[in-house]
Amino acid sequence: xxxxxxxxxxxxxxxxxxxxxxxxxxxxxxxxxxxxxxxxxxxxxxxxxxxxxxxxxxxxxxxxxxxxxxxxxxxxxxxxxxxxxxxxxxxxxxxxxxxxxxxxxxxxxxxxxxxxxxxxxxxxxxxxxxxxxxxxxxxxxxxxxxxxxxxxxxxxxxxxxxxxxxxxxxxxxxxxxxxxxxxxxxxxxxxxxxxxxxxxxxxxxxxxxxxxxxxxxxxxxxxxxxxxxxxxxxxxxxxxxxxxxxxxxxxxxxxxxxxxxxxxxxxxxxxxxxxxxxxxxxxxxxxxxxxxxxxxxxxxxxxxxxxxxxxxxxxxxxxxxxxxxxxxxxxxxxxxxxxxxxxxxxxxxxxxxxxxxxxxxxxxxxxxxxxxxxxxxxxxxxxxxxxxxxx
Ligand SMILES: Cc1ncc(COP(=O)(O)O)c(C=O)c1O
Numbered sequence: 137x138x139x140x141x142x143x144x145x146x147x148x149x150x151x152x153x154x155x156x157x158x159x160x161x162x163x164x165x166x167x168x169x170x171x172x173x174x175x176x177x178x179x180x181x182x183x184x185x186x187x188x189x190x191x192x193x194x195x196x197x198x199x200x201x202x203x204x205x206x207x208x209x210x211x212x213x214x215x216x217x218x219x220x221x222x223x224x225x226x227x228x229x230x231x232x233x234x235x236x237x238x239x240x241x242x243x244x245x246x247x248x249x250x251x252x253x254x255x256x257x258x259x260x261x262x263x264x265x266x267x268x269x270x271x272x273x274x275x276x277x278x279x280x281x282x283x284x285x286x287x288x289x290x291x292x293x294x295x296x297x298x299x300x301x302x303x304x305x306x307x308x309x310x311x312x313x314x315x316x317x318x319x320x321x322x323x324x325x326x327x328x329x330x331x332x333x334x335x336x337x338x339x340x341x342x343x344x345x346x347x348x349x350x351x352x353x354x355x356x357x358x359x360x361x362x363x364x365x366x367x368x369x370x371x372x373x374x375x376x377x378x379x380x381x382x383x384x385x386x387x388x389x390x391x392x393x394x395x396x397x398x399x400x401x402x403x404x405x406x407x408x409x410x411x412x413x414x415x416x417x418x419x420x421x422x423x424x425x426x427x428x429x430x431x432x433x434x435x436x437x438x439x440x441x442x443x444x445x446x447x448x449x450x451x452x453x454x455x456x457x458x459x460x461x462x463x464x465x466x467x468x469x470x471x472x473x474x475x476x477x478x479x480x481x482x483x484x485x486x487x488x489x490x491x492x493x494x495x496x497x498x499x500x501x502x503x504x505x506x507x508x509x510x511x512x513x514x515x516x517x518x519x520x521x522x523x524x525x526x527x
Pocket of ligand 1: 154155210211212213214237238279281282283284306308309327329336337
């Protein structure tokens, strides 16, 4: 259906950014009023809050009791690099990527750590690598949900339970919205800024028993900055995983994360969070199926992300354009949506194919996604009309 006039309904909240993501419904600064501000994070009040953030994360994500959960510096990137720098090099490493954040971990392993024995497996945007080629007796670094391509792991079936290597999984845009098979994952990282709509700056580093065993039995040959160090005298610093952070956290961000966790619990926990995100993807799918001008970058539903939903324009008038023109077209559509105040930050990631990326995580309301999609149709038609006028 061609949408030439502006739709009558606007999303109540136009925030569809893939990070920082929309705050939870009903959030206001009032949620932070109990923050332990101006107090030491090592005082009882601060330590209690940090420990609660860890305990409630375990609760909501069903993290096994023998996995450690730490709050670490530098958001998800900090958590991933802390794991890579601390654990890799003991054996060969396979690094797997299918979009730009995964490619960043490839670059870390190859160009920065310069690992002696490293293999890399990369797939194009919209696709996923063939995990049959990956050797899980080596260490494997991968991203569960590729935020810039909207491609996720279908499940953990490709990962053997009796693997000899460690699996290091960047799950930042998956945690709280997709199932994470803990028995297949030795290291999991994420940031508060994604599915829960928290703040960036702090990372969550979750370590399974085999990762801890590696930390205590292996010392990398390269130097480790203080903010990466998790052991002392060959033993794990257990305090890190009880809320005794390596350096000073923001108690304002901690309060905000506690608020997000409480919301998640209140609405029904992980199943409810996942269901909200799935319903959002469904709303996009319903519109795409009924309107021929858009398609998913991830054509295969089994690997299609329900959080970072990446779309491209499939209309023949657009696909006939040059690559630069297609990029300009997509940017033009995103700008119209932003100018109308109906969708903020929905342009595709800079390294990804031109298109739109609509965050559909748990904090986004399905009614807002439903209200947005006809606006996408309107912006598309308006952009096409401007192409015709320029011709
Ligand atoms: C898959 C993935 N990894 C890493 C990052 C970096 O996260 P942060 O900026 O929280 O460190 C992002 C951010 O969008 C991401 O989507």
